[in-house]
Amino acid sequence: MKPRASSGARTTRKTRFTKAVVKSLQYDGDGKNRVTWWDSETPGFGVRITPKGSKSYVVLYRNPAGTLKWYTIGPVDRITLTLARQKAREVLASAELGGDPAQEKTRKRGELRVRDLVNLFLADYVDVHLRPSTASEYRRQLLTRVVPALGSKRVSEVTRADVAKLHQKLGKTAPIQANRTLAAVGKMFSWALEHGHLPEGSPHPARGIKKFRETKRDRWIKPEELPRLAEAIAEEPNVFVRGALWLILFTGLRRGEVMGLRWSDVDLDRHELHLPDTKAHRAHVVPLSAPAVALLQGLPRVAGNPYVFPGMREGDHLRDLNGPWARIRKRAGLEDVRLHDLRRTVGSWLATHGASLPLIGKILNHSTPATTAVYARLAEDPVRAALEEHGRRILAAAEGLKVLEGGKS
Structure with missing residues (x-):
């Protein structure tokens, strides 16, 4: 049975929505303006129909200023009644608590998506302020890993869970590269917050995510290689x-x-x-x-x-x-x-031939002594050689005393 609009000076189209009822709703207006059927179960939740018969789920609510506002949920043929009713209740609850869902939706419509933010970040920061090799790495991480995974999201919709999921996925096969991607995302969102591309007070979605443990590589070209x-x-x-x-x-x-x-x-x-x-x-x-x-x-x-x-x-x-x-x-x-192991080869060969760690750090232009410390183990051979020579001198100076037998004659 088709729903019927009630009679009166001002027509009110109200019925209890079911899947079959929503499907059967018809346009019965003046041929110029849209009409709205209302759900008797959820006040403020309706189906708006155009003169051409297109149907959309809508919500009517009052904003904090008392103004009636429309919120369009979406086309009837693309959204289930269950999901539409759930969204309607969320919108009404938000309005009841002092929010203005329609205004927020308009703001988000004009908000950058992640792929747009990536392009801005690359053009305005990475390509301007970073060295070419570093810029190339940022570009690779963001365009080949972040955009495919998060590019369609609006920047304020990216959550820590989204970034953590991407980090974990990449980490299954390439934990070090996953950490580099996390660092690139972190820098990008910090820049976005600083330059107003995220709403004031938005949480930083890459903070608090634990990086994978990285094992320092110990590969270099040996003399025989x-x-x-x-x-x-x-x-x-x-x-x-x-x-x-x-x-x-x-x-x-x-x-x-x-x-x-x-x-x-x-x-x-x-x-x-x-x-x-x-x-x-x-x-x-x-x-x-x-x-x-x-x-x-x-x-x-x-x-x-x-x-x-x-x-x-x-x-x-x-x-x-x-x-x-x-x-x-x-x-x-x-x-x-790897290609970077050639640079490591220089430090390793210098260490094994007695160069001090500060000297190696200066040659390789390291920023901190901790970076050079990886070569400390390789510097043990010259130390051993020096002590060997020292031991021979001690024996020579002892002139035949049986020092190797505890000094007993």
Whole structure:
């Protein structure tokens, strides 16, 4: 049986909503204005019908100022009656407690989604204030991991549970990368709060999430492995790729510092590199050994390109070492060695040949002694050698006394 509107000067269309009743509701207006059928079970909850017959669930409530406000829940053919009634009750409860759900909905409609925030953050902060290598890492983390998972959400809707779920998912296969993603999300939301892209007082969704434990890598090129590596590098066709890898091994520079090196940073007369900006946020002077000088002197120069290691695009520097490195380490049978391990090789070789930790830290331009401390274990061999020599001197000075037998004659 179809519901009927009650008679009277002002027509009131009211009936108890069921799935069948909502389906049967018909437009019975003047052909110009929308009409609304009301649910007798939940006051303020209705179905609004246009002259063309489109139906939407709606709620009518009074805001704190006493003004009647409409809140549209959504199309009848896309939302179940159960969910619509539940949402209607939430809206009415919010209004009863002094809220204005329709106004809040309008505000959210104009709010950034996460994918928009990512683009703003990259353009206004990352690409402006971070070094190219760091900016590239942020871009990779946010565009390939965060946007696919959270991009469609509005920024104020992202919860700690959302970020923790993403962190846990990534951590199942790559815990260190999961931590890097968490750090990137954390920085982005801190920036969003600072620049007003989140409502005042919004919680920070990345705070309080425990990072995965990271085990420090202890992989570096051993002396017996270097001939294989040298042969594999020599087979790489790109002279600039070969040169960049050898310069890392000669100096311990970071990958980004080498790829972005300009000829204006190179002083071959003084055998020095002058890096104006580094990861440690300070200028860094790098002395060049004779092999490093010979390497740089032998590199071809590309007219009009200011970089020591030019890339494929005109006027640009080398952009990709990961691809060539994957081929090289495979040829060398060193597939567990990462590109950053070349820098670690420099510190390790220096440590095993007696260089002090402060000296290694200065060479590698570490910000804190704790970063250099990873090489402390490797420095034990020179200590052992020094004590061996000292023991021989003690025995020589004892002139035949049986010190090794406790001094008994």
